[in-house]
Amino acid sequence: MVIKTKNMKTQKTSVLITIILFSLNAFCQQEINLSHKVQNKKIKAVNRSISVFGEQQDAVEMNAKNGDGIGIIKDIEFEKGIIEIELLGENNPGKSFIGVAFNIQDDKTYEAIYFRPFNFVAKEQKRKEHMVQYIYHPEFTWKKLRKERTGEFENEIKIPPNPDNWFKAIIHIEEKTVKVFVNNIPEPILIVDRLTSTTSKTIGIWTGFGSSGRFRNLIIKE
Numbered sequence: 001m002v003i004k005t006k007n008m009k010t011q012k013t014s015v016l017i018t019i020i021l022f023s024l025n026a027f028c029q030q031e032i033n034l035s036h037k038v039q040n041k042k043i044k045a046v047n048r049s050i051s052v053f054g055e056q057q058d059a060v061e062m063n064a065k066n067g068d069g070i071g072i073i074k075d076i077e078f079e080k081g082i083i084e085i086e087l088l089g090e091n092n093p094g095k096s097f098i099g100v101a102f103n104i105q106d107d108k109t110y111e112a113i114y115f116r117p118f119n120f121v122a123k124e125q126k127r128k129e130h131m132v133q134y135i136y137h138p139e140f141t142w143k144k145l146r147k148e149r150t151g152e153f154e155n156e157i158k159i160p161p162n163p164d165n166w167f168k169a170i171i172h173i174e175e176k177t178v179k180v181f182v183n184n185i186p187e188p189i190l191i192v193d194r195l196t197s198t199t200s201k202t203i204g205i206w207t208g209f210g211s212s213g214r215f216r217n218l219i220i221k222e
Contacts, residue, residue, distance in 0.1 A: 029219060030076070030221075031217075034058070034059065034060045034216060035052045035053075035060055037060075037073060042074040043071045044072040044074060044204075045070075046072065047069045047070070048063055048207065049063045050071050051063075053214050059088075060205075060215055060216070061213070062205065062213050062214075062215075063212050064095070064210055064211055065210070066209060066210060068208050069206070069211075070101050070204045070205070070206050071206075072101075072104060072203075078220045078222065080222065081172075081173060081220060081222035082171065082219075082220070082221040083171045083219075083220055084218070085205075085219070086215070086216045086217045087099070087166065087167060087213065088166045088213070088216075089115065089117035090163060091117060091120075091163035094118070095211055096117045096163070096212075097114050097209065098117065098206070098208075099113050099169070099205075100203065100206055102171075102173060102202075102203045103173075103202075108137060108138050109137060109138060110137055110204075111134070111136045111178075111195070111196065112134070112135050112136075112137070113171050113178065113180055114135070115169070116133070117161075117163035120160035120162070120163040121160070129154065130154050131155065132190050134154070136194070136195040139195070140153075140195050153192050154190070155190045157185075157189045158185075158189075166214075166216070167182060167183055177191060177192065177193055177194060178190075178194060203220070205218075
């Protein structure tokens with residue numbers, strides 16, 4: 001005869017809750033192999049070429065070209081939540097702009113968070129303040145925002161990554177705000193109010209004018 005005690009019931013309930021939470025977390029999180037996406041033609045390149053990066057089977061590279069470039073990821077839907085991705089730019093002043101586009105309406109209309117790795121090692125305070133940037137194209141470019149709303153949509157990273165190494169960007173996208181984290185820094189390096197109320201479930205990788213970039217380990221959580 002087995003006697004079920006209150007403790008046994010409590011333990012079973014705890015185990016069940018743990019299983020449910022684990023299942024929900026697994027269901028809401030997607031790990032996306034970008035190189036597989038490229039090989040299967042599931043990334044639409046806009047004003048760029050995208051290829052597998054060297055011998056790293058989990059990374060892709062966008063080439064440098066005038067104008068901005070996007071790699072729009074197909075078969076992925078994301079509106080709000082967290083985007084995690086590892087980025088590799090370079091210490092090349094004025095020619096390394098790398099990040100993520102989201103809420104993509106079309107090839108020219110989207111929001112983005114991007115970094116200027118060459119400013120990670122800047123000595124001048126003015127340049128330090130331009131390490132990370134939010135934009136909403138085509139209306140709100142970095143130039144317009146810097147001129148009309150100085151310091152509101154870009155910021156310094158107090159513990160900046162090495163500009164020639166991979167670093168992780170964690171972007172929390174909410175209905176009205178965006179928060180950006182880098183590597184293991186617990187506090188957000190940028191918090192902004194979004195400049196649009198339009199919505200789209202399309203995201204992509206992004207590089208700016210004259211910039212190449214490398215991307216890997218994309219994870220989205222809703």
